[in-house]
Amino acid sequence: MNKTIYAIISFGFLLIAGASPLRAQLDNAGTIIKASATEQGRQDANTLLKAYFKPIGKGFGTDLNTGWFNTAKTHSLLGFDLTVSASVARVPGSDRSFNVQKLNLKELEYIEEESTSPVTPTAFGPGESNTTMGAYYSYTNPQTGEQQRERVDFEMPAGTDVPYVPAPMVQASVGFIKGTDVTVRYVPPLDLPNDIKLDLWGVGLKHDITEWLPGGKLIPVNISLQAGYTKLNSSIAFNVDPEQGADVENNYDPSTWNGQKAALRTNAFTVNALVGKTLPFISLYGGIGYETSSLVIDTPGSYPVTVPNEDFPDQSSQPKKIKKVDNPIDISYDKNSSFRGLVGTRIKLAFFNVTASYTLSKYPVGQVGVGFSFR
Template structure:
């Protein structure tokens, strides 16, 4: 369960097994460990940015004053056919001390989304004696998982004519090894509410802006991969979603919606704590060795449908972007 929780936070439960190999990479020096971790985690953090940016709307028809809706929203972001995101080329010429055991100088290795296994590397000292040999980590696909899940609770309230405010959060998770929290806020403005014919128009047109912040921390001090204290990974994601939305509005039970938007986000993953190792390239204690920063942005488009049965509603939509996402929601509300 702890592995699955932190997968949600930084897009891969393979990070837990990856700690072994990334810890091993410290034998090759901090610079090599940082270079590998940057390439390994980049596609997973990008997919998480796209995934957690979804779910801000299920109609363009803003709620009237006092109307509200409480929602449980879940996203499944797939990458099964994203071969370019599941591997990267590791060229030993770019690394200070790392070498492939089979004598290769360049080959494809797995990212946190990939499934390449059995790639053995080693580090040798200046006299040519191998001091450390280990396998590079695989990724989510190696565990037969080709998706990243995200989810949260969301609330929407109608204010003045055409304006709706939104908030989302994830109940805080705080265990011995894992800490996780999410919050966000958004606005939706229904431009058709300005028109005299608002009540008879068959469609609504809105603009939506949403901000989401995710913090996750995983403590692996007791994992025994490398000696040290307070060893942990601290991940922070910040995303923005800007969308134009259109929907039907006069059908009693089922309505349809679609949106065109732009997503942008950043992630920062800090390797914190103290790390101790013996070897020619890492002989002293290192504190807070490095931080990985990534960003992603791109155009998105989605289509969906919403079913309304009194106070209870359901919606589902499919979002097309750099990483496609299926979103589903269960809602309770009054308007």
């Protein structure tokens, strides 16, 4: 059974991580990293990428706060269930694009042309982008001693045109005394193809408060409180290659760019009040809750950026050169908090369960799962 569950989770994470818009768009987002040659340019690149990956910060945290329970009722003493599920958060229209002119950039600049637009997709937005940005570099002309300023343009990446943020999960719950369940989430460190790595753990509590209410034994439904915390660490390899061309000077060995990756660290916490009814073959529940999450994305490794070659400032071809920057991106999404409403059901066939739920929040989440339970 352990090997089977491990295989299911490994395959689930492989499918979702391999098809994830984040994985698909990281290479394209590398064009923004190439604008981080200066300290101010690096800050602007972080601002652009924070806006571009905004749905990850909200959607992924919402996914991790889902699926903690499939009934309002708690287990009997030492009763337990094991569930494998997948959650998908829908990105609202307001977070599928953003306006670069509203980001208060200091060094990078929107290049306005007849065919361009300052409104550009996020990673989960439309599959086309026509936003051009310019990165400006100042240097001293070695021949004249005068200060010069050059611009290197780059295109903002498109989205995937898939406005959904997915996340799989495996967890087990065990009943203890006084109507209390302890739930544990755990995925051991996995090394998946395409240099995808991840590990996850979480812990939750659910307590049936029906017996503490006046006349609780006569209440025909179960009323419970639940809280859960999840922590996810993952990394995804991607490639930002140096610009090629006869006018580009590159003095770095190709191995310099090995080890490029995006590292993600997510923390999610939720608390919920539930009411529901459990019948022999089906359970129904609903509730309200509060959730919060945070996400950090950084980019360990060395990355090539293109800058003007100040050794040849007077050539009309404006020669360029490659400069190396280390760990250019460090983005934090903090306190993505919201209230939510939720409904769900569990269909029980002997020891086999099929579960489904829907969470109504800024990022609505649908969740389905299968598992086994012994109450």
